[in-house]
Structures are given as C-alpha cells and as structure tokens.
Amino acid sequence: MxxxxxxxxxxxxxxxxxxxxxxxxxxxxxxxxxxxxxxxxxxxxxxxxxxxxxxxxxxxxxxxxxxxxxxxxxxxxxxxxxxxxxxxxxxxxxxxxxxxxxxxxxxxxxxxxxxxxxxxxxxxxxxxxxxxxxxxxxxxxxxxxxxxxxxxxxxxxxxxxxxxxxxxxxxxxxxxxxxxxxxxxxxxxxxIPPIADEDLTRYLIKSESLAEQEARLVTAFAQGSLYRARRMAQEQVSDERRLALELLRTALRGKDYRIDLVTLVDHICEGKQRDRVDNVLSLLSVWLRDARCVAVSEHHATLVNSDQYDALLRFSQGFGQADFDQALSVLEEAAADIHRNVALPLLLLSCALQLRRVFAAARQGSPTPSSHPVAV
Ligand SMILES: [Zn+2]
The missing domain is CATH 3.40.50.300 (P-loop containing nucleotide triphosphate hydrolases)
Known part of the structure; x- marks a missing residue:
C-alpha cells in the first residue's frame, strides 16, 4: 500500500x-x-x-x-x-x-x-x-x-x-x-501486526542458534516483538527460568523463607537490570499458565515448558485449586511497574509475597503440613 x-x-x-x-x-x-x-x-x-x-x-x-x-x-x-x-x-x-x-x-x-x-x-x-x-x-x-x-x-x-x-x-x-x-x-x-510466532521461532533457531524447545519458550512471551525475543535469546533463557522458578519455590516455602527470598531477589536485581527482572516475571507467567494447563487438562500438546513436565505436575498437584488468574495479574502489574521509577528489589519482593498469599490460600485445608517444602 x-x-x-x-x-x-x-x-x-x-x-x-x-x-x-x-x-x-x-x-x-x-x-x-x-x-x-x-x-x-x-x-x-x-x-x-x-x-x-x-x-x-x-x-x-x-x-x-x-x-x-x-x-x-x-x-x-x-x-x-x-x-x-x-x-x-x-x-x-x-x-x-x-x-x-x-x-x-x-x-x-x-x-x-x-x-x-x-x-x-x-x-x-x-x-x-x-x-x-x-x-x-x-x-x-x-x-x-x-x-x-x-x-x-x-x-x-x-x-x-x-x-x-x-x-x-x-x-x-x-x-x-x-x-x-x-x-x-x-x-x-x-x-503493524506483531510478528507471527512461527516466524519468530524460525528466526531464533536460525539466527540465534537456539534449540527448538528454547526457541519456543522465548517466542511464547516475546509477544511478537523481535527485540524482546532477541534479548531473551541472548540472555540465556534457561538460566533465567531457573532463577524464576527458584524465586517461586522460595516464596512458597513453608517457613524460614524470608532471608533466602531477600537474598535471591537481590541477586536477580543485581546491576539494576530492568530487562532481567522483566524476563523473570514473564517466564513465571508462562510457567504458571503451563501449570494451570496441567492442572485442568490431560492434553499437554501446547505446553511451552514441556521439558519441565514433572515439575509442572508436582506443582499442579499441590496448587491446582489456586486462583491462577489472580497470580497472573500480580505478575502483570509488577511487569507494568518495572519501567516506572520504582526500586526493583522492592517491586520483586512485593510481587513474590503477593504470590505467596495467592497460593497459600489454595493450600488452606490441605493435609500438607505448612512446614513442608513445596515442590516446584
Ligand atoms: Zn538515495
């Protein structure tokens, strides 16, 4: 035109x-x-x-x-x-x-x-x-x-x-x-429409030399943005996913979680890299969406973190009843605040504690003792 x-x-x-x-x-x-x-x-x-x-x-x-x-x-x-x-x-x-x-x-x-x-x-x-x-x-x-x-x-x-x-x-x-x-x-x-997922995945495999599984993970939350996809690819998505899951695991631990959570948050926020915090939040969202899928359905063809199936299953067994929508909106709000002038550690810590509350509510009445570590 x-x-x-x-x-x-x-x-x-x-x-x-x-x-x-x-x-x-x-x-x-x-x-x-x-x-x-x-x-x-x-x-x-x-x-x-x-x-x-x-x-x-x-x-x-x-x-x-x-x-x-x-x-x-x-x-x-x-x-x-x-x-x-x-x-x-x-x-x-x-x-x-x-x-x-x-x-x-x-x-x-x-x-x-x-x-x-x-x-x-x-x-x-x-x-x-x-x-x-x-x-x-x-x-x-x-x-x-x-x-x-x-x-x-x-x-x-x-x-x-x-x-x-x-x-x-x-x-x-x-x-x-x-x-x-x-x-x-x-x-x-x-x-200008977002870049199609297949195109992004193909690009990541070809130009950023990602394995297919990793390319699909990156594409899932790049939301049609080449910049985001490339940034994630270069920052080694697997490492960041590990950090994201560690954050969730620590936040949901029964007790004695506070010091570890603060240490981990400081580690993620080191160097004030807003992009990195943004990635961690996005990865958590994608992971929780997958966990919800596993909790409600037998069909798992669309899982982004399909290599993490066992962990997803354990999580959905413990928290399948949780309000996932609420957890996802906690993550969304935190992501929206990243580029406002907020202190990153405070933002991430408050987000982790809100997630803790959301998932603790799902566990109430469950026979699991509160001191039992959560399998993520
Ligand atoms: Zn010219």
Missing part, C-alpha cells in the same frame, strides 16, 4: 503507524523516511525504492539527515523542549538514535522518558514554518505520539490542521485509543 502511494506521489501529510516498537514500527518509519528523502529513487510501475547511494541516503542511513527530525518523549523535569536539553541528555539522545540507525528494533527511548511536552510541539511548529535547511522534503518522526500530554496534543492538532508543503509527519504509537480522535482522523492509519 505504501509503495503504491509512493509511486503515485500520494503520500499523506500525516501517517500514524500503530504497533509495538519491537514488531517493527520504528523500522518501518525509518525505512519510509529514508525512502522519502532519497534523491534518486528507483521507481517502477509498482515499486518505489531508495537508491541507497545518494548523498541523502548516506546521511539518512545514519539518521543524520538535516531534513529528518525526531520528536521523542522526554524525562520529567529535565527539559521542556529539545532546545533545552542538558548535555547529558543530548548525548543520550545521540546514542539512542545512533543505536537505532544500526538496529531499528532497539527501543528508541530515552531513560525514564515520560511525555512529549508542549514546548517540543512549539519547537516543531517553528521548525516547520521555516524553509528547510537542505531544500526538498522534510520528514518528522514523532515517536510514541500516545505519550503527548494534553497540552501538547492540542497544540499538535493545530499543526496538523495547517498545510505544509513537502512535509511528512510519521507518528508512531502503541495505544491509539489514548490519542485525540481529531488527531487520528487527520492521519492515515497503518497497523
């Missing part, structure tokens, strides 16, 4: 790309921007491709084209607009953009970024009002448009209503429902 719009020179002024970053939303935005900026595109009746060789293409390959601008959410309290960035933020911005120029599946995000602010939209407006530095088409990538605060969104709407010559606005967002309907109605929308 995009190719055809390009061939017919009917690229809309504003395009809204809806989808997860890891599924290729940024990759598509960058490819489109590079193609639009190319000085000597190869055009046929049905295709329109950048040449990859002209001055523009070389500049845009590194995302250093003067006519290519980014608007990204900024961390709270650090700067009101791009013009006021601190030196440290300017450096971080440059690093993030340069990383994305090499691998468009890496998150295009500043640390603790929270919102796109009105100052940024005013700056964008000023920039669009001036004639372009290098002449020719200008492309603005407004990334995570759903992070615009209300003031910024209202100001942006006005920008959208004004005609601009030779300007293409590429918006990306993961939650279109929070955008103003008036903004959405002025953009042509394009949905």
């Amino acid at each position: 995009l190719q055809l719009s390009l061939v017919q020179r009917r690229i809309p002024q504003a395009l809204l790309l809806i989808g997860d970053d890891g599924a290729g939303t940024v990759a598509l935005a960058l490819e489109l921007a590079r193609t639009l900026l190319c000085e000597a595109p190869h055009i046929t009746e049905r295709t329109y491709d950048r040449c990859g060789d002209c001055h523009s293409c070389r500049q845009s390959a590194q995302l250093q084209h003067p006519n290519l601008q980014f608007v990204l959410p900024l961390p709270a309290g650090k700067a009101a607009s791009e013009g006021e960035l601190t030196t440290a933020l300017v450096e971080e911005w440059r690093d993030v953009v340069s990383e994305v120029s090499i691998d468009p599946y890496v998150p295009l995000r500043l640390q603790q970024a929270s919102a796109i602010r009105i100052g940024q939209i005013r700056e964008l407006k000023r920039m669009l009002a001036m004639s372009s530095a290098a002449g020719g088409r200008r492309v603005v990538i407004l990334h995570h448009a759903d992070d615009m605060n209300t003031e910024a969104a209202n100001a942006f709407l006005k920008t959208l209503e004004e005609p601009h010559t030779d300007v293409t606005l590429l918006l990306t967002c993961e939650r279109p429902e929070v955008l103003l309907p008036t903004i959405r109605s002025r953009c042509q929308e394009l949905i």
Whole structure:
C-alpha cells in the first residue's frame, strides 16, 4: 500500500503507524523516511525504492539527515523542549538514535522518558514554518505520539490542521485509543501486526542458534516483538527460568523463607537490570499458565515448558485449586511497574509475597503440613 502511494506521489501529510516498537514500527518509519528523502529513487510501475547511494541516503542511513527530525518523549523535569536539553541528555539522545540507525528494533527511548511536552510541539511548529535547511522534503518522526500530554496534543492538532508543503509527519504509537480522535482522523492509519510466532521461532533457531524447545519458550512471551525475543535469546533463557522458578519455590516455602527470598531477589536485581527482572516475571507467567494447563487438562500438546513436565505436575498437584488468574495479574502489574521509577528489589519482593498469599490460600485445608517444602 505504501509503495503504491509512493509511486503515485500520494503520500499523506500525516501517517500514524500503530504497533509495538519491537514488531517493527520504528523500522518501518525509518525505512519510509529514508525512502522519502532519497534523491534518486528507483521507481517502477509498482515499486518505489531508495537508491541507497545518494548523498541523502548516506546521511539518512545514519539518521543524520538535516531534513529528518525526531520528536521523542522526554524525562520529567529535565527539559521542556529539545532546545533545552542538558548535555547529558543530548548525548543520550545521540546514542539512542545512533543505536537505532544500526538496529531499528532497539527501543528508541530515552531513560525514564515520560511525555512529549508542549514546548517540543512549539519547537516543531517553528521548525516547520521555516524553509528547510537542505531544500526538498522534510520528514518528522514523532515517536510514541500516545505519550503527548494534553497540552501538547492540542497544540499538535493545530499543526496538523495547517498545510505544509513537502512535509511528512510519521507518528508512531502503541495505544491509539489514548490519542485525540481529531488527531487520528487527520492521519492515515497503518497497523503493524506483531510478528507471527512461527516466524519468530524460525528466526531464533536460525539466527540465534537456539534449540527448538528454547526457541519456543522465548517466542511464547516475546509477544511478537523481535527485540524482546532477541534479548531473551541472548540472555540465556534457561538460566533465567531457573532463577524464576527458584524465586517461586522460595516464596512458597513453608517457613524460614524470608532471608533466602531477600537474598535471591537481590541477586536477580543485581546491576539494576530492568530487562532481567522483566524476563523473570514473564517466564513465571508462562510457567504458571503451563501449570494451570496441567492442572485442568490431560492434553499437554501446547505446553511451552514441556521439558519441565514433572515439575509442572508436582506443582499442579499441590496448587491446582489456586486462583491462577489472580497470580497472573500480580505478575502483570509488577511487569507494568518495572519501567516506572520504582526500586526493583522492592517491586520483586512485593510481587513474590503477593504470590505467596495467592497460593497459600489454595493450600488452606490441605493435609500438607505448612512446614513442608513445596515442590516446584
Ligand atoms: Zn538515495
């Protein structure tokens, strides 16, 4: 569809790309921007491709084209607009953009970024009002448009209503429902679907050299994101699963669990790696889903952790009556908090203790003595 719009020179002024970053939303935005900026595109009746060789293409390959601008959410309290960035933020911005120029599946995000602010939209407006530095088409990538605060969104709407010559606005967002309907109605929308599970699994086996079992485990919670899948593959999913299960096992132990639990939580959170904590929570979710399957059904063809069948069976015998939905929502809430500014050990510890409560409720009335260690 995009190719055809390009061939017919009917690229809309504003395009809204809806989808997860890891599924290729940024990759598509960058490819489109590079193609639009190319000085000597190869055009046929049905295709329109950048040449990859002209001055523009070389500049845009590194995302250093003067006519290519980014608007990204900024961390709270650090700067009101791009013009006021601190030196440290300017450096971080440059690093993030340069990383994305090499691998468009890496998150295009500043640390603790929270919102796109009105100052940024005013700056964008000023920039669009001036004639372009290098002449020719200008492309603005407004990334995570759903992070615009209300003031910024209202100001942006006005920008959208004004005609601009030779300007293409590429918006990306993961939650279109929070955008103003008036903004959405002025953009042509394009949905980027999550990457299919089979494709991810095949990719992991081929490019990351995972065994099939491991590739399937990674795919199960990558949720269609290549970035997530790759990150998990490189961080050795089996080791992290072992940590995740140890966490569950320790949290559910009858007594004398506290010191071990704190030690283990500290170990998992060492180095403040949010990604690692995120992985551990995701692995636990997948594992509990499997345990629920084993508890309710004889058919186990769809188990992700099929190599752990005995452990799953033991767990489902002890906790088959537990409220799995509640346990899964505890994990989901913790995962959502990871990228907010929370202390990781506290988050993980509180999550483990909540799981303990959920599963303890299932064990009440069971003949197992409370001091008996739980088989996980
Ligand atoms: Zn070119």
